[in-house]
Amino acid sequence: MSSAPPPVPAGAGTEKNARERARQLDRDDELGFLRNEFNIPTKGQIASTRLPEGASADTANENDTSKCIYLCGNSLGLQPKRTQTRLTQYLSTWATQGVQGHFKPLDNSPLPTWLDVDERAAEMIAPIVGGHVSEVAVMQTLTANLHLLMSAFYKPDINKRHKIILESKAFPSDHFAVETQLRHHGLDTAKSMVLLKSEKSADNILTTEEICNVMEQHKDDTALLLLPGIQYYTGQLFDIPTITAYAKQRGIFVIWDLAHAVGNVELKLHDWGVDAAAWCSYKYLNGGPGCIGGMFVHEHNGAVTKAITDERPEEGYNHRLAGWWGNDKKSRFGMENRFHPVKGAAGFQLSNPSVLDITSLCASLEVFGLAGGMGKLREKSLRVTKFLEEQLEGMGEAERKLFRIITPLDPKQRGAQISLGLDTGLLEGVMKELERRGVIVDERRPDVIRVAPAPLYNGFEDVVDFVEAFGEALRVAKMERDTL
DSSP, rough: OOOOOOHHHHOOOSSHHHHHHHHHHHOTTTTGGGGEEOOOOHHHHHHHSSOOSSOOOOOOOOOOOGGEEETTTTTTOOOOOHHHHHHHHHHHHHHHGGGGGGOOTTTTTOOGGGGGGGHHHHHHHHHTTTTOGGGGEOOSSSHHHHHHHHHHHHOOOOOOOOOEEETTTTTTTHHHHHHHHHHTTTTTTHEEEEEEEEOOOOOOOHHHHHHHHHHHHTTTTTEEEEEEEEETTBBHHHOOOHHHHHHHHHTEEEEOOTTTTTTTTTTOTTTTTTOOOEEEESSOOOOOOOOOOOOOOOOOOSSSSSSOOOOSSTTTOOOOOOHHHHHHHHHTTTOOSSOOOOGGGGOOOSSSOOHHHHHHHHHHHHHHHHHHHHHHHHHHHHHHHHHHHHHTTSSSSHTTEEEEEEEOOGGGGOOOOOEEEEEETHHHHHHHHHHHHTTTTETTTTTTEBBBOTTTOHHHHHHHHHHHHHHHHHHHHHHHHOOO
16 A cells, blocks of 8 residues: 655664664654644643643743653644634634624635535545545544444345444444444344454454455355454554455445544545545544544445435435435525435535534644645655664663564554553553653553654654653563562
């Protein structure tokens, strides 16, 4: 799916030389200017237990060396500085225009009217997922969108196709969604749910061959395949185009959960023939905690081919759970009880979307626009992640024995995340020591930390800072564990 990363210049293995290399790589980084687009908390701020009073979130005037090392974009992306500006503009519109904000454009405002806010967001996110504007909709939340997609495209027949294939270690909400969809249709999960489990990897790193073999085994009675673009725990990037093509050739509908892939790796959902996909926007898209999600529906599955009539109101489009905002704009405000869906993914919308959420998301999407496309971001990400791998592998022998890299080492099989499995009993101590040193990463019990340098705001020196702090944290955590 992706080419190998450009080589990182070789250098001596000392920490001093590593830092010198990192600083030179950061100076040469054509996307390095994007870091200044974000509010990066200082070490003092992340250690504080009080909300700042009367102070701006902008920390641009603080000494850069006091910034924390934030490598947690796979859990929650940092706040773009322009988010506060855009939200203030939205609040000013609401305060001064009231309901007129839905329809009345303001000459000096960069924001769309609230009636058109979802269309603006679709235009901005379509290039990030590799879809036509008509194939994407910014709406609801990730799990809600998965349910909406399954309600439209999962049509089980117990005598024919009824099974859903998903990974055995799927993110819990995906597992819950599949189980409840099966029960909603009166099906037994023991008979209709097929769990993918690797026979070769204890961490469940699934090969494309293993996935295809299971589809082949169940090809006659499988209706749906649900997989993550990137597995949340291991950081593995699946071969989306190959798996999609294999499934479709066997009549299996494919839905991808792109929570950890969107804004992280290059996606070409339309060209790959992906049936449908859903994602959240608070990780690599930096929309803010719990921000609005999105979905992709390929044009073949979202077409509206006939005029809607009173006699046959259900003809001409794929059935779905319908709502007011999915109704065509030309008839939406006619207040008729006849659903005439917008063509494409927008026709799957339910209620009017949160303008607050979309305004926050679009502020970040503006920054993506400055990057010049996902291709450039992916290239940088490959370089930074490879540098991280090299620095981890080059740690002292005593520290290197205390962890293992879970994420595939092949750059084509990972995004911006590297998951590290720690020796038993070290997780709590390592996390405590990292936090004390101003390093923010993500933990997954019982013994994994996830390290994710996001290319929009992380650089090579962040990697050096992390590895130095990680080594110190390992030594302290081991000493504490061994003295118990």
